[in-house]
Amino acid sequence: MGTRERKRREFAEREHRFLDAARDQICQDGLLALQMAKVARSCDYATGTLYQHFASKEDLLVAICAEMAQTRVEFFQRVANWKAPTRDKMFALAVADMLFAHRYPEHFRLSQFVFTEVIWEAASPERRRNTLEVCKPMGLIVHDIVAEAVANGDVQDHGRTPLELSIGQWTMTLGMHNLVHAEGVLDLYELKDPYRMMLTQIQLLLNGLQWRPLFDPFDEPAMSEKINHVCNALFGDMCTAKEQR
Amino acid sequence: MGTRERKRREFAEREHRFLDAARDQICQDGLLALQMAKVARSCDYATGTLYQHFASKEDLLVAICAEMAQTRVEFFQRVANWKAPTRDKMFALAVADMLFAHRYPEHFRLSQFVFTEVIWEAASPERRRNTLEVCKPMGLIVHDIVAEAVANGDVQDHGRTPLELSIGQWTMTLGMHNLVHAEGVLDLYELKDPYRMMLTQIQLLLNGLQWRPLFDPFDEPAMSEKINHVCNALFGDMCTAKEQR
DNA sequence: TCATTTTTTGAATCAGGTTCAATATTTGCA
DNA sequence: TGCAAATATTGAACCTGATTCAAAAAATGA
Numbered sequence: 009m010g011t012r013e014r015k016r017r018e019f020a021e022r023e024h025r026f027l028d029a030a031r032d033q034i035c036q037d038g039l040l041a042l043q044m045a046k047v048a049r050s051c052d053y054a055t056g057t058l059y060q061h062f063a064s065k066e067d068l069l070v071a072i073c074a075e076m077a078q079t080r081v082e083f084f085q086r087v088a089n090w091k092a093p094t095r096d097k098m099f100a101l102a103v104a105d106m107l108f109a110h111r112y113p114e115h116f117r118l119s120q121f122v123f124t125e126v127i128w129e130a131a132s133p134e135r136r137r138n139t140l141e142v143c144k145p146m147g148l149i150v151h152d153i154v155a156e157a158v159a160n161g162d163v164q165d166h167g168r169t170p171l172e173l174s175i176g177q178w179t180m181t182l183g184m185h186n187l188v189h190a191e192g193v194l195d196l197y198e199l200k201d202p203y204r205m206m207l208t209q210i211q212l213l214l215n216g217l218q219w220r221p222l223f224d225p226f227d228e229p230a231m232s233e234k235i236n237h238v239c240n241a242l243f244g245d246m247c248t249a250k251e252q253r
Numbered sequence: 254m255g256t257r258e259r260k261r262r263e264f265a266e267r268e269h270r271f272l273d274a275a276r277d278q279i280c281q282d283g284l285l286a287l288q289m290a291k292v293a294r295s296c297d298y299a300t301g302t303l304y305q306h307f308a309s310k311e312d313l314l315v316a317i318c319a320e321m322a323q324t325r326v327e328f329f330q331r332v333a334n335w336k337a338p339t340r341d342k343m344f345a346l347a348v349a350d351m352l353f354a355h356r357y358p359e360h361f362r363l364s365q366f367v368f369t370e371v372i373w374e375a376a377s378p379e380r381r382r383n384t385l386e387v388c389k390p391m392g393l394i395v396h397d398i399v400a401e402a403v404a405n406g407d408v409q410d411h412g413r414t415p416l417e418l419s420i421g422q423w424t425m426t427l428g429m430h431n432l433v434h435a436e437g438v439l440d441l442y443e444l445k446d447p448y449r450m451m452l453t454q455i456q457l458l459l460n461g462l463q464w465r466p467l468f469d470p471f472d473e474p475a476m477s478e479k480i481n482h483v484c485n486a487l488f489g490d491m492c493t494a495k496e497q498r
Numbered sequence: 499t500c501a502t503t504t505t506t507t508g509a510a511t512c513a514g515g516t517t518c519a520a521t522a523t524t525t526g527c528a
Numbered sequence: 529t530g531c532a533a534a535t536a537t538t539g540a541a542c543c544t545g546a547t548t549c550a551a552a553a554a555a556t557g558a
Contacts, residue, residue: 011524011525038370038371038374039369039370039371040370040371040374040375043513043514043515044514044515044516045514045515045539053537053538054537054538054539055515055516055517055538055539056516056517056518056536056537056538056539057536057537057538059515059516059517060536060537064515064516065514065515065516117369117370120365120368120369120431121366121369121370121371123365123431123434123435123436123438124284124362124365124366124369124434125283125284125285125362125366125434125436126283126284126285126366128435128436129283129285129436130285136436136437140437140438140441143438143441144441147441147442151442166471167471168471171442171444172444172450175429175444175447175450175451175454176425176450176451176453176454176455176457176458178428178432179424179425179426179427179428179429179431179432179451179454180421180424180425180428181424181428182424182427182428182431182432183423183424183425183426183427183428183429183431184420184424184428186365186368186424186427186428186431187423187424187427189368189369189370190368190373191368191370191373191374191381192381192385193368193385193388196385196388196389196392197392197396197416199416199417199420202420205417205420205421206420206421206424208421209420209421209424209458210421211461212421212458212461212462213421213454213457213458213461214461215460215461216456216457216458216459216460216461216462217457217461226411226412226413256556288544288545288546289545289546289547290508290545290546298506298507299506299507299508300507300508300546300547300548301505301506301507301508301547301548301549302505302506302507304546304547304548305505305506309546309547310545310546310547499558500557500558501556501557501558502555502556502557502558503554503555503556503557504553504554504555504556505552505553505554505555506551506552506553506554507549507550507551507552507553508548508549508551508552509548509549509550509551510547510548510549510550511546511547511548511549512545512546512547512548513544513545513546513547514543514544514545515542515543515544516541516542516543516544517539517540517541517542517543518538518539518540518541518542519538519540519541520537520538520539520540521536521537521538521539522535522536522537522538523534523535523536523537524533524534524535524536525532525533525534525535526531526532526533526534527530527531527532527533528529528530528531
């Protein structure tokens with residue numbers, strides 16, 4: 009009998025509904041206002057049932073983050089499958105992240121919170137393990153692009169591992185997601201259009217690595233075209249009218 | 254009569270003691286375990302008195318962060334006053350941050366948490382304003398170094414403002430502080446010595462900007478010497494045996 | 499010295515996360 | 529199909545810890 013299997017599937021579906029409901033509530037009223045009882049109620053279950061799925065509120069938050077990260081991995085995957093010069097692929101990863109941030113504005117806000125000691129340590133070990141597992145492919149995709157570039161001669165490795173070479177791009181992207189959500193900080197210096205600046209800086213970093221072919225990111229039309237190229241080639245389904253500004 | 258003045262000073266001193274005690278507790282038992290009542294008790298005051306200074310627990314956290322940021326500004330200030338080529342000064346900012354992170358390992362962990370929507374929005378507006386005010390000089394110092402470099406011809410501005418040019422360094426540094434505190438993430442890829450990698454990537458970014466004089470960060474002995482030079486020139490009082498590894 | 503103002507106190511209040519005994523549902527078997 | 533055992537759901541009670549505020553203490557100043 010497929011009863012065992014059906015049970016498992018229904019349980020997973022319910023978990024998914026809880027995650028969705030929680031995400032909605034966060035988008036609606038903010039992280040601050042998220043309440044376990046409300047999440048359960050909004051799915052027509054009692055509080056206790058929610059605790060069948062998540063060991064604690066923190067555990068739920070981490071789970072939401074992991075689910076979204078899954079989608080982010082899919083964005084990365086598109087880049088990985090793209091037949092294009094390695095340098096363009098590296099750049100496309102940054103574009104992918106920009107689009108992801110645009111599409112799921114709450115993700116990096118949540119992610120910043122979740123990777124905080126307070127939340128992370130309060131989630132179940134099992135959940136943490138799973139979350140890292142979900143995120144891992146992003147690193148592997150980057151690894152493979154860099155390794156391919158080194159093999160091609162597009163970039164020199166100077167005896168470093170692929171991730172050592174590319175960690176600057178990783179941290180720069182991460183840092184920008186953070187800065188964007190640090191209310192008031194960018195305003196302090198009247199900085200506009202942060203992700204556009206990020207993409208420029210990524211290109212500069214790639215130039216610093218002497219990653220061929222070099223590219224001049226201060227050439228605005230060329231930059232816009234490069235961005236649009238990635239959008240059209242990989243994310244045509246979601247960003248048509250995005251980078252025209 | 255200087256009574257009014259004395260009152261004010263004593264109040265400020267007490268606030269400082271509260272902040273110190275809270276910081277100690279965080280270092281001791283972690284952010285998670287911080288309790289308002291314990292902070293008050295440890296300074297021999299009642300809970301209510303603590304609330305004379307801080308509108309909420311979040312407000313206290315933001316205040317700790319602001320106080321530490323003050324010290325970070327002092328690190329930046331040393332760099333600002335240093336008579337050295339602009340490129341070395343930019344690099345020195347990153348070194349300063351590395352040393353700061355080493356000296357106050359809890360700062361960036363706390364900072365990540367504090368700039369989270371949940372905490373930031375729960376602090377009093379007055380506190381937020383003050384915190385941004387405290388942080389502002391860091392941006393101004395960076396601004397001035399870049400402006401000087403542009404004036405010198407050490408770097409081209411391509412029509413960008415100083416902070417637009419240098420935001421990559423800012424985000425890269427911020428991102429690395431975050432990554433270092435994201436428990437398990439660096440391990441996932443067996444990445445060691447993150448701040449050393451950060452400094453390498455900062456140099457690559459500066460090369461990408463064509464910031465003169467160019468420098469090869471893959472030349473390990475030259476890198477070490479550069480780092481030691483900054484330590485000795487600016488932070489001799491705190492990092493003698495640090496970057497020898 | 500004492501009425502008034504200011505400050506401190508900590509027990510009471512409150513919010514919301516978490517638990518768990520009671521209840522309902524499902525399963526497996528005769 | 530009926531029924532005992534196993535499993536799942538429920539939500540009110542519990543608990544922790546932040547926050548409040550009436551009462552008490554201390555400072556002020558005339």
